[in-house]
Amino acid sequence: MESSDKHSKGLVTESEKVQAEPSTFIVSDARFHPESMITARTSYLGCTAEDTFRDNSIASKNASNSSSDDLEKGARPIVIHHHELEDFDGEPTARERRHCSTQPAMISDGPPCHTVGVPVKRNGRIWRGLRYNLFSVYQRLFSVCFIANMATLVVLLAQNRQKTPWGPDRNHVATAAAANVLAAFLIRQEHVINALYAICCATPWWLPLRFRRVIAKFYHFGGVHSGCSVSATVWFLVFTALITKDFASGNYNQPGVVAIAHVLLALLLSICVIAIPRFRMVNHNTFEAVHRFAGWIAVGLFWVLILLVSKTASDMPGADSLGISVVKSPAFWLVVAVTFFTILPWLRLRKVEAFPEKLSNHAIRIHFKYMKMGPILGLRISDNPLKEWHAFASIPAADGQSFSLIVSDAGDWTKKQIGEPGHAYWVRGIPITGMLRMAIVFRRIIMVTTGSGIGPVLSMLVSHPMPCRLLWSTPDPEKTYGENIMESVCKVDPDAMIINTRASGRPDMVALAYHLYVQSNAEAVFCISNPSLTRKVVYGLESRGVPAYGPIWDS
Numbered sequence: 001m002e003s004s005d006k007h008s009k010g011l012v013t014e015s016e017k018v019q020a021e022p023s024t025f026i027v028s029d030a031r032f033h034p035e036s037m038i039t040a041r042t043s044y045l046g047c048t049a050e051d052t053f054r055d056n057s058i059a060s061k062n063a064s065n066s067s068s069d070d071l072e073k074g075a076r077p078i079v080i081h082h083h084e085l086e087d088f089d090g091e092p093t094a095r096e097r098r099h100c101s102t103q104p105a106m107i108s109d110g111p112p113c114h115t116v117g118v119p120v121k122r123n124g125r126i127w128r129g130l131r132y133n134l135f136s137v138y139q140r141l142f143s144v145c146f147i148a149n150m151a152t153l154v155v156l157l158a159q160n161r162q163k164t165p166w167g168p169d170r171n172h173v174a175t176a177a178a179a180n181v182l183a184a185f186l187i188r189q190e191h192v193i194n195a196l197y198a199i200c201c202a203t204p205w206w207l208p209l210r211f212r213r214v215i216a217k218f219y220h221f222g223g224v225h226s227g228c229s230v231s232a233t234v235w236f237l238v239f240t241a242l243i244t245k246d247f248a249s250g251n252y253n254q255p256g257v258v259a260i261a262h263v264l265l266a267l268l269l270s271i272c273v274i275a276i277p278r279f280r281m282v283n284h285n286t287f288e289a290v291h292r293f294a295g296w297i298a299v300g301l302f303w304v305l306i307l308l309v310s311k312t313a314s315d316m317p318g319a320d321s322l323g324i325s326v327v328k329s330p331a332f333w334l335v336v337a338v339t340f341f342t343i344l345p346w347l348r349l350r351k352v353e354a355f356p357e358k359l360s361n362h363a364i365r366i367h368f369k370y371m372k373m374g375p376i377l378g379l380r381i382s383d384n385p386l387k388e389w390h391a392f393a394s395i396p397a398a399d400g401q402s403f404s405l406i407v408s409d410a411g412d413w414t415k416k417q418i419g420e421p422g423h424a425y426w427v428r429g430i431p432i433t434g435m436l437r438m439a440i441v442f443r444r445i446i447m448v449t450t451g452s453g454i455g456p457v458l459s460m461l462v463s464h465p466m467p468c469r470l471l472w473s474t475p476d477p478e479k480t481y482g483e484n485i486m487e488s489v490c491k492v493d494p495d496a497m498i499i500n501t502r503a504s505g506r507p508d509m510v511a512l513a514y515h516l517y518v519q520s521n522a523e524a525v526f527c528i529s530n531p532s533l534t535r536k537v538v539y540g541l542e543s544r545g546v547p548a549y550g551p552i553w554d555s
Helices: 002-009 014-020 056-061 068-073 094-100 125-134 137-159 170-186 190-201 209-248 255-274 277-282 284-314 322-328 330-348 412-419 435-441 451-463 477-492 509-519 531-542
Strands: 024-026 038-040 350-358 363-368 377-384 388-393 403-408 424-427 445-450 468-474 497-500 524-528
Touching: 125 531, 137 170, 137 209, 170 209, 170 284, 170 330, 190 209, 190 435, 209 255, 209 435, 255 277, 255 284, 277 284, 284 322, 284 330, 284 388, 363 412, 363 477, 377 451, 388 403, 388 412, 388 451, 403 412, 403 451, 403 477, 435 451, 435 524, 445 451, 445 509, 451 468, 451 477, 451 524, 468 477, 468 509, 477 497, 509 524, 509 531, 524 531
Parallel strands: 445 468, 445 524, 468 497
Antiparallel strands: 024 038, 024 497, 350 363, 350 424, 363 403, 377 388, 377 424
C-alpha cells in the first residue's frame, strides 16, 4: 500500500503523524500490546456538564471529513463514537465511521447504543454552596470540636463569675489546652490513622449504602485536627490572659511564667494563621517548616511552663515538693503523651536505597526493596529530612517483597527528582493508609484519575482487586509512564478508558465519570487528580446525587 511505501522510505509528513496519533486507548487484552491497542481519534472529548451529549445536530455539522482512506495514511483503527445512533445491530458502515469518528462520546470495547446524559444539579446554587463547601464533612468535624470546647469554656467562665479574683482556675484552663493539643497530635499519628482506617473499612456491605457513604468520608478527619488545634490556642489565650491579669494586679509575681506564656501563645497563633488553606496551598514549604519547628519549640516551652508553674506551687507554705506537684498535674501527663508521639516517627528515621526508573521527562518510578509494603499505603520520602517531605502512594511489586512510587513533574522538588534521580532517600515513621482504602466499603466503584494519579489508583487496585471501571486522562500515557504501567492498568481494568489529552484535549471528566457510574451500576466514584479538577469532579457528582470522594489537601 501507499502508506507502507511512505513509512519504509521515511516520507511520512508531520500532518500525517498528527493524524496517526491516538487520543483514546481502550485496553481490551490481558496484556498491554501497543501495536494491537484499540484506539479512537477525536478532536474533542466531552462538553460542559450541563450540555453533555445533548445537541447532536450541532455535533454532526461539526464532524470531520475523515474517511476510511485514513487507514492508508497511517491512522490507527477507528472505534465508533455511537452516541447519536438510536439502534445498532451489526458492523458500522463507512459513512457511520466518517460521521462518528470525531464526536464527543463514551468509548468502550464496543460502541454503546446510548450515552447517559448528565442530569441537572440538585437544589439551588446557594444551598449547594453551603452543603458542599461551608458545611462539608471537614467543616462539620471542625465545628463539632470547636463548639464543644467553646461551650465548655463558657460554662467554666459562668461558674466562676462570682469568684475573687475573677476567673476560672488557671490549672484547669491549662489542662484543657494541653488536652486539645494531644487530641490534635493523636489524630495525625500514623498508628492511630491506620487503626481508625481498619475500623472504618470493616464496614460490611450489607449495611445500607446511605450509611456506608457516610463512613467513607472518614478521611476528612483533618477537621478534628484543626478544630482541636484552634481550640487549644483559644484555651491558652484565656490562660495567658488570666496570669497576665493576676501579674498586673500583683497577685502573681512570676514574670518568667508570664513571658514564656506570651511566647508560647505567639507560636500557637502563628501555626494557626499559616495553616489557613489559602496561605498553606500557596506557601506549602513555609507552612511545613513553621508547623514542624514552631511545634517542636511549643512542646519544649510547655515543659518549661509546667516546671515553672509547679515550682511556684511547691514554694507555697505546706505545699507538696516540686516532684509531687509535677506528677499531680494533669497537664504534665498530657504533655508527656504529646512528646512521645512527636518523637516516635523520628525514632524510625533512616536512609534507604532507591532504584530509580526514568519513565520519561515528565515522570519517574522509584523502586524500594527495604521492606514489604502492605495494601493501599502511602510513604513520605525526603532528600533533606529537616526541610520537606513528600507523600506518594506505594505500588506493591508482584514479588510481594518490594514496592515502587510514581513521581511526576508537579513542582521544583519533583522536577529535580526526575532530572537528577537519587539513589537513596530518607523515610520516617511507618507507611500510612490512604483515602482510597475507603473504596473497599463499596461493592463496585469508578476510579477517575489524571496524570500521576494513576500511582495511588494502582496502589489500591493492585493490592486489593475489586469490581472497578477506570478512567485515566493524561498526556501521551504510553510515552510518559511506560509499558509496565500500561500493563498494570490493563490488569486492574481490561476495559479501562485511557484518554491521551495531547491529541484530543481535555475531556469533560464529570460527564464521562457519570456515564461509567450509571453504565456499570457502581456505588461510588473516587477521583485522584490535581486540587481543582478533584474538587470539580467531586462537587459535580455529589451535587447530582452520586457518592463521590477525593483528597482534600488539608496537610
